[in-house]
Amino acid sequence: xxxxxxxxxxxxxxxxxxxxxxxxxxxxxxxxxxxxxxxxxxxxxxxxxxxxxxxxxxxxxxxxxxxxxxxxxxxxxxxxxxxxxxxxxxxxxxxxxxxxxxxxxxxxxxxxxxxxxx
Amino acid sequence: xxxxxxxxxxxxxxxxxxxxxxxxxxxxxxxxxxxxxxxxxxxxxxxxxxxxxxxxxxxxxxxxxxxxxxxxxxxxxxxxxxxxxxxxxxxxxxxxxxxxxxxxxxx
Numbered sequence: 001x002x003x004x005x006x007x008x009x010x011x012x013x014x015x016x017x018x019x020x021x022x023x024x025x026x027x028x029x030x031x032x033x034x035x036x037x038x039x040x041x042x043x044x045x046x047x048x049x050x051x052x053x054x055x056x057x058x059x060x061x062x063x064x065x066x067x068x069x070x071x072x073x074x075x076x077x078x079x080x081x082x083x084x085x086x087x088x089x090x091x092x093x094x095x096x097x098x099x100x101x102x103x104x105x106x107x108x109x110x111x112x113x114x115x116x117x118x
Numbered sequence: 119x120x121x122x123x124x125x126x127x128x129x130x131x132x133x134x135x136x137x138x139x140x141x142x143x144x145x146x147x148x149x150x151x152x153x154x155x156x157x158x159x160x161x162x163x164x165x166x167x168x169x170x171x172x173x174x175x176x177x178x179x180x181x182x183x184x185x186x187x188x189x190x191x192x193x194x195x196x197x198x199x200x201x202x203x204x205x206x207x208x209x210x211x212x213x214x215x216x217x218x219x220x221x222x223x224x225x
Contacts, residue, residue, distance in 0.1 A: 035214075045154075045162065045205055047214040061213050062119075095161055103209035104152050106173060108161035 002026040002107055004096050009112030012086055022079040022096030022109055030054070030074035033099035036081050037108075038092035046092075049081065050099070063089075086116045120144055120208050122217035130225040137193040139220045141206035146186045150210040153182055153191045156219075157202045165204075166191060196222070 008020040022034070036048040049070045050059045058070050069082040079096055093113050097105035121144040131137055141151065149169040154162040164173040166182035169189060179194040193200055201224050206217040 044219045045156075045207075045216040047207075047216065050214075059212055100164065100173075101167060103214055104164055104167045104173075104207070105154070105162070106164040108163070110161055 002098070004098065004107060004109035006094060006096050006109045006112040009094065009114045011115045011117060013118050014087060014116055016086055017082065017084045018086060018114060020081040020083065020094055020096075020112060020114070022081075024077045024079065024098070027098070029072075029077040033103075034072065034079045035097045035099060035103075035105055036070070036079075037095045037097055037105060038090075039095070039111075040089070040092045043092075048094070050103075051079070083114070086114075088116050090114060091116045119213055120147060120211060120215050122206050122208060122215055124204075124206055124217035124220045126220060127218070128221045128223060130223050131196055132225045133196050133198055135196055137191075137196055137200070137222055139191040139193075139204055139222075141184075141189045141191070141217050143187040143189075143208060143210075147208040147210035149185050150208055151182075151184065151189045152207045152209070153180075154205045154207065155200075155202050156205065162205065193222075 003025045005023045012018050035050045051070045067085045071080045093111040095108050095111045097108045100106040123142045125140045151169050153166040156162040170182045181192045203219045203221045205219045
């Protein structure tokens with residue numbers, strides 16, 4: 001079955017970097033746009049970034065533009081989110097999600113928690 | 119950026135009752151509006167896409183309606199597993215945005 005497994009979360013100091021990974025299985029990863037969506041503790045959902053199936057196009061939320069870099073390795077069925085210059089407001093559970101019928105999210109991974117704190 | 123406003127913030131109902139959730143967009147999104155359900159400690163799940171299409175495996179008691187800027191998610195008879203937070207999302211334009219959520223709680 002379709003499975004998305006995020007990893008790489010943890011506690012990091014403000015200004016530092018962290019790289020998240022999302023391992024995909026059960027579908028042809030190289031055929032799908034992929035997304036990251038985050039959720040701050042006790043808050044709602046915020047779309048973060050998207051990358052086309054071949055990596056040719058990338059879109060970012062203004063809140064992360066210039067600090068986060070999205071990439072993918074289709075040979076490894078893996079999505080990455082390089083997060084630089086981290087801030088306290090980046091603290092959240094980060095979910096990867098597969099694109100469904102042009103920018104719906106289905107399914108989602110279980111999420112990985114990123115905590116930015118000194 | 120298109121803003122989505124959900125109301126009410128909290129809906130207190132009993133099992134078997136009908137739930138009506140609203141999502142209003144700051145500008146027209148045509149029918150490019152979807153709904154997600156999130157239970158505590160779990161990832162969200164897609165329920166409805168393109169305003170009125172149920173996603174795979176979603177029970178018929180969930181229905182969506184609306185177009186333009188006003189949308190409704192209806193749960194025709196609440197089951198115990200339906201008590202959760204519901205989010206709307208638009209895909210009409212970048213950035214993709216979500217509403218703030220409606221919590222459906224047991225009365």
